[in-house]
Amino acid sequence: xxxxxxxxxxxxxxxxxxxxxxxxxxxxxxxxxxxxxxxxxxxxxxxxxxxxxxxxxxxxxxxxxxxxxxxxxxxxxxxxxxxxxxxxxxxxxxxxxxxxxxxxxxxxxxxxxxxxxxxxxxxxxxxxxxxxxxxxxxxxxxxxxxxxxxxxxxxxxxxxxxxxxxxxxxxxxxxxxxxxxxxxxxxxxxxxxxxxxxxxxxxxxxxxxxxxxxxxxxxxxxx
Amino acid sequence: xxxxxxxxxxxxxxxxxxxxxxxxxxxxxxxxxxxxxxxxxxxxxxxxxxxxxxxxxxxxxxxxxxxxxxxxxxxxxxxxxxxxxxxxxxxxxxxxxxxxxxxxxxxxxxxxxxxxxxxxxxxxxxxxxxxxxxxxxxxxxxxxxxxxxxxxxxxxxxxxxxxxxxxxxxxxxxxxxxxxxxxxxxxxxxxxxxxxxxxxxxxxxxxxxxxxxxxxxxxxxxxxxxxxxxxxxxxxxxxxxxxxxxxxxxxxxxxxxxxxxxxxxxxxxxxxxxxxxxxxxxxxxxxxxxxxxxxxxxxxxxxxxxxxxxxxxxxxxxxxxxxxxxxxxxxxxxxxxxxxxxxxxxxxxxxxxxxxxxxxxxxxxxxxxxxxxxxx
Numbered sequence: 001x002x003x004x005x006x007x008x009x010x011x012x013x014x015x016x017x018x019x020x021x022x023x024x025x026x027x028x029x030x031x032x033x034x035x036x037x038x039x040x041x042x043x044x045x046x047x048x049x050x051x052x053x054x055x056x057x058x059x060x061x062x063x064x065x066x067x068x069x070x071x072x073x074x075x076x077x078x079x080x081x082x083x084x085x086x087x088x089x090x091x092x093x094x095x096x097x098x099x100x101x102x103x104x105x106x107x108x109x110x111x112x113x114x115x116x117x118x119x120x121x122x123x124x125x126x127x128x129x130x131x132x133x134x135x136x137x138x139x140x141x142x143x144x145x146x147x148x149x150x151x152x153x154x155x156x157x158x159x160x161x162x163x164x165x166x167x168x169x170x171x172x173x174x175x176x177x178x179x180x181x182x183x184x185x186x187x188x189x190x191x192x193x194x195x196x197x198x199x200x201x202x203x204x205x206x207x208x209x210x211x212x213x214x215x216x217x218x219x220x221x222x223x
Numbered sequence: 224x225x226x227x228x229x230x231x232x233x234x235x236x237x238x239x240x241x242x243x244x245x246x247x248x249x250x251x252x253x254x255x256x257x258x259x260x261x262x263x264x265x266x267x268x269x270x271x272x273x274x275x276x277x278x279x280x281x282x283x284x285x286x287x288x289x290x291x292x293x294x295x296x297x298x299x300x301x302x303x304x305x306x307x308x309x310x311x312x313x314x315x316x317x318x319x320x321x322x323x324x325x326x327x328x329x330x331x332x333x334x335x336x337x338x339x340x341x342x343x344x345x346x347x348x349x350x351x352x353x354x355x356x357x358x359x360x361x362x363x364x365x366x367x368x369x370x371x372x373x374x375x376x377x378x379x380x381x382x383x384x385x386x387x388x389x390x391x392x393x394x395x396x397x398x399x400x401x402x403x404x405x406x407x408x409x410x411x412x413x414x415x416x417x418x419x420x421x422x423x424x425x426x427x428x429x430x431x432x433x434x435x436x437x438x439x440x441x442x443x444x445x446x447x448x449x450x451x452x453x454x455x456x457x458x459x460x461x462x463x464x465x466x467x468x469x470x471x472x473x474x475x476x477x478x479x480x481x482x483x484x485x486x487x488x489x490x491x492x493x494x495x496x497x498x499x500x501x502x503x504x505x506x507x508x509x510x511x512x513x514x515x516x517x518x519x520x521x522x523x524x525x526x527x528x529x530x531x532x533x534x535x536x537x538x539x540x541x542x543x544x545x546x547x548x549x550x551x552x553x554x555x556x557x558x559x560x561x562x563x564x565x566x567x568x569x570x571x572x573x574x575x576x577x578x579x580x581x582x583x584x585x586x587x588x589x590x591x592x593x594x595x596x597x598x599x
Contacts, residue, residue, distance in 0.1 A: 047592045056510055056589040077514075083588070084512025091591050097504050099236045108508070111225030112517040140236070156511065168592055 001067065003164045003196030004030040004053055009062030009072075011048050011219075022048040024219040025062070032163070033194045035187065035210040039201060045219035046200045047092075047168055053198060054087045054166045055079040067163040084113050088157030090186075092169040095153040096141035102152045103128060103137040106159050120159070127155040131185065147178040154186055158193070165190060165197040171206055183209040226517050230524035241529060244493045248533025248568075249540065251486045255479060255564055256541035260556050262475040269471065270462040271363075272335060272397035276404075278316070278342035279439040282429030282446055282455045289456055290466045291318045292333075292398070294427045296453055301429045303450045309437035310446070314341035315426030317410035320400070321417070323377040323386075326370025332377070333397040334360075336410020343430030345404050351390030357408045364391040366401035377403070382416030384409075398467075431455070486568055490530060491575025494522065498579040503591075505583060510591035515584045522580055523573070530572040534565050 011023040023045045030036050040046045051057040052064060055071050058079075064071040066086055074082055083089070096105045103124050110120035128134050131151045136144060144152065150170060157165050170186060171179030183199075187209045190197045199210055207213045215222040234241045267274070273281070273291070282304055287294030296315075304313040317336035322329055337343030339354060349364045351373040362371035370377060375388045386403060395402050405413075411424040433442045439457040446455035462468065498505070505518055542556045 051589050051592050056592065080509070080512055080514055080588075082512075083510065084514075089511055089591070091507065091510070095507070097507065099233045099504075104232065108225070108229060109511050109513055111228055112508070112513040114225065117224070160512070 002029050003032045005065040007063045009059045012060045021219050026221050030196045032196055035190050035197045037199050037207045037210040037213040039213050040216035041202055044216045046216050050166050050168055050200050055082045085160055086163055088162040088165040090153045090157050090167040090170055092172055096149055098141050101138050101140055102133055105152055106156050131155050146174055150182045167199040169201055226520035227524050230521040234525055234528055245529050245533045247489055248530055249536040252534045252537025253540045255482050256538050258479050259560050260545055265471050266468055267394045268396045268399045269468050270465045271394040272402045273462045275346050275395050277344050277346050278430035279433045280431035280443045280455050280457055281461045282453050285452050285454050289461055289464045291427055296426050296429055298425055300453055304429050304446055307446050307449050309433050309442035310431055311434045312432040314338040314430050315407055316343045316428045316430040318427040322380045324380055325377040331400045333400050333402045334410055334413055335402055335404045336407040339406050342432040345392035345395055348390045349393045354389055354405055357406045359389045360386045360403040360405040361390040361392050362388045362403050363395045363401040364393045367391050371401050379413050384413045384416040487571040487575045490572040494576045494579040498582050506586050506590045509586050510588040518583050519580045526572050526576050530569055534568055
């Protein structure tokens with residue numbers, strides 16, 4: 001079963017009487033252990049596609065399925081539960097809760113969702129170990145370097161054992177060397193778990209870390 | 224649990240910010256509790272003797288406007304009152320401002336003359352006993368050190384009538400003077416000694432005990448309606464509407480109200496500003512699946528933590544100040560008033576934070592994908 005299926009997905013924003021088409025009849029299938037780069041310039045619609053796939057936005061038209069869940073049919077409350085349990089996010093900008101430690105940033109969502117503290121704590125410890133961050137577990141997010149923050153964010157995205165991880169410009173705030181290290185780590189974590197990922201970037205140097213690349217221009221996916 | 228952890232971790236790591244607000248709430252609660260205690264103390268100084276005497280209903284002369292010292296009822300009034308439905312017993316009550324020599328000093332006092340085994344006597348005796356014969360009295364406990372203690376003898380001036388203090392009762396001042404609760408005959412003797420030419424001594428009021436199960440306010444209404452020339456009032460109404468009490472209560476209540484308003488504004492603005500500042504973080508949490516209700520619950524925990532902590536500190540500070548500093552009146556922190564104040568402060572703080580809560584529920588998780596996670 002594919003991790004992500006998008007069929008004829010369209011997203012239109014209204015600005016007064018104007019209509020802005022951010023995504024135009026997008027069709028995309030991502031296999032259950034596939035890692036895909038979504039490449040495109042700023043304003044091409046790649047973040048909109050990512051947001052729709054992750055249940056942050058609802059499409060104007062079309063159908064979105066993650067695993068066996070039809071996401072496009074969910075109401076806002078169901079979408080919150082969906083994001084909590086079935087997808088992992090790594091965002092471009094604000095990525096961590098500044099007043100929490102690295103470990104707490106991993107456990108916070110599980111705790112808010114009512115998962116047992118012991119279970120979330122053990123999982124967080126395992127992930128921090130894998131990510132080479134055990135020694136930074138007790139440091140506040142504000143005390144971490146840019147690369148360490150991205151690694152913690154990757155760990156948080158994996159906390160709920162998602163079917164699909166959605167990554168938005170993971171290297172945009174990092175230098176080339178650090179960006180490559182983060183992509184390498186991301187690939188290892190994703191492929192090692194047999195889960196799928198969509199990585200949005202405008203940096204062509206990072207595309208070779210994924211299984212395939214899909215380009216997007218003006219809201220249209222290129223064949 | 225998750226909401227509590229989130230709230231606690233943030234507060235613990237932003238000690239300065241949360242400490243400042245807790246400090247502000249502490250000061251405001253201190254002011255509220257202190258003013259409340261002073262207000263209660265002042266009211267007690269004015270009408271404690273009415274509140275803490277045993278008559279369920281007091282019967283005034285119709286022109287007295289609930290002023291005991293300005294009231295005169297016809298001598299037959301108690302008999303007529305006793306005939307009204309719901310009245311178990313009605314006796315004369317005499318109230319007079321007197322000057323006495325107590326502890327070697329001349330002091331103002333108020334003499335309450337009541338039938339010894341009848342209504343109008345102090346409800347509780349703190350020390351000593353009740354008067355058993357003429358010439359004995361129970362005095363206000365607050366004046367015990369000023370020559371009104373058990374065993375002291377006060378001498379009414381002029382006239383020289385001697386009254387022995389055989390007991391004391393708490394919170395029984397009247398018109399900011401100590402009181403002497405004595406027999407009605409003692410009251411008559413004192414007035415005649417001060418004014419030997421007076422043709423007769425008439426009662427100031429009637430003291431009424433209602434029948435078991437009777438509603439005192441209904442009985443008071445019937446007395447007013449059926450007995451000519453009198454106005455009856457329940458004990459609570461007689462205390463609340465006594466001259467001077469209403470104006471003092473109103474003035475201090477306005478100050479109290481303003482303090483409550485300040486508590487509300489300070490708390491509301493603090494959490495609103497905090498929520499606006501944290502918007503990117505809250506949006507991130509919403510985006511990764513934190514339910515809005517959990518984030519609102521975390522806000523509620525912080526309100527409880529800050530306002531609850533500030534309340535405990537402020538109330539403790541007020542109790543300490545009232546204990547060690549002399550405010551000139553008998554003022555203390557009443558547990559019931561404290562509970563009411565705590566409930567009011569928490570409720571107002573919660574209401575004030577509705578704006579912050581509303582902001583949280585309206586966060587769009589999709590903003591997490593925008594640079595800086597700010598709203599479109």
